[in-house]
Amino acid sequence: MDPASTLNPLSQAATAPMHLKSRTAVTEAVEDILYGSIAGVVGKYIEYPFDTVKVRLQSQPDQLPLQYKGPVDCFRQSIRADGFLGLYRGISAPLIGAALENSSLFFWERLGRAAIYASGYATREQPLPLSALWMTGAFSGAMTSLVLTPVELVKCKIQVPAKTGDGVVRAPLKPAAVIKDIWRHQGWRGFWHGQLGTLIRESGGCAAWFGSKETVSKFFREWNERSARTEEEREKVRAADALPLWQQAVAGATAGMSYNFLFFPADTVKSRMQTTPIGESAAPQKTFARETAALWKQAGLKGFYRGCGITVLRSVPSSAFIFMVYDGLKKYFPMQ
Template sequence: MASLKLQNIDPQQRKLSKLAQDVIAGTFGGWAQVLVGQPLDTIKVRMQTQRYPLKYRGATDCFRQLLRQEGLRGLYRGVAPPLAGIGFCNAIMFMSNGYFRRLLQKDKGQPPSILEIGLAGSMAGAVMSFVNCPIELLKVKLQTQDPQGVMNVHGKLEPPFKGVVDCGIRSIRTQGLIGIYRGMGMTLFRDVPGTFAYFVCYESLKRLFKSMRTDGQLKTADLLMAGGFSGIAAWLPSYPQDFIKSCYQNESRFMSYRQVFKEILKMRGPKAFFNGIAPAMMRAFPANAATFLAYEMAMKAMS
């Protein structure tokens, strides 16, 4: 009787069920990513947004200063927006990726091609950018604020943000509702190629590791390796865009991308666009290994 009921389920309902699984598994993956990667992300953003003269000599010096001045709490400063938001962002990304992958797949009886996987990933990245941008804006502001206060758009020092809600309200009050989407163009320019590389690398490595197993079954170590390297692959075509985005979002003055770019180039030179890449890469492997492992485990539990 139960099998008969399953057979009578409308195909559209099954598709919605698959989308729901992508949302739940993606949320778990996002939470795992934040908990593992937030300290190194804080260091990356601090390295990116420091002003001249430079405060930190390198990632290690940044870590030591933060730990000495603010303790472990300083490394997790600004964790509330990504913990609440990255889970949602990942849910959107994995749901969109699953939807676009099924939409683009020509041969439904065979696994999608690598090109189909990449195109679906880049389309999912474009969708995710609309959620990512305001979350990252608040995260950057909270991660980089000085304990003595923050500079407003009029050049006046204001009290530090009390938290994510206060940061959001004050950002909207000074720049309008569109203010929380400051950096949207560069977020898109970063996420589209980044997610293309992200999913292509992950699926390619999964297929490679599977072909190397005599039983054809992936192990936990395989998923961790594939997820970790996919995180590194995502940064390769997108890190300079992320650097410009962070500086642009942290800038209290009204400036264009071009002005921010020229100021960085003039003050810090071309190498500056890769400033903070070491902690970004160090974070990418464990954070994304945790993301995909949590995602795969959640999907397996729901299957």
């Protein structure tokens, strides 16, 4: 998010009457939830086929030879078996999850900024330092992980083609059936299986997501100002509400790559935990620590980054569009 687009409403709220402050806070929250949801759905449609391949690469069993040689081979085998639309298997739950995730991220990130202002660490009249923005991103990710784990659990179980004892691939699972089985075998606590992995990935990854986006945006704003030939041009750059579209895209893409690469090992362990057969997820050997040790013993460091390349690749357009859609909606369709 562009600090200029978020600081002005807050600054106005600081000097407004109490009833207008409440109205402004509610309006901002509604914008975060609605526009974040729309941006998340757009991003999910772009990235989902790549996410399916990533989960299948991550969840290959320890005791068997690797089924896929790499992302391209996984794409080829998946399309041959199910067609291209098979790569969108189980997208209904992730669409809901994407809406929840992104609306939650932007909502909690704004609350994180408000908390920093309230602490007296910074004033609303000036943009927050980059270090503070990395902190608000981590806070946002930690809170969002609680919402995201159940959705990703259902998604992962649907994405991975399961086989019966004689090697026959069974029919794809449906979200309702997965939810029912998880509840029957593990109760409500079963929906947060893999929570530690999600927490590590989201808190660290979202610090990088928001922090990298703001860092690159700040670089572009300073670069645009230095590149201006006259004082008049520099004033236009300072007064601009948003960066040029291509610079917004680069900042968003950088954020996505940082998010996915830096904490990918935690996501790998989480995916392996969440793709175990229903009824076995609570087994002692499937704790985060034991699954980490098992993967290290099987494949070493390389195993933790299985599927990383395709994940980083998918994040370039997806994250760019998420920020562009969100910032664009905030700019052109502000709620009064």
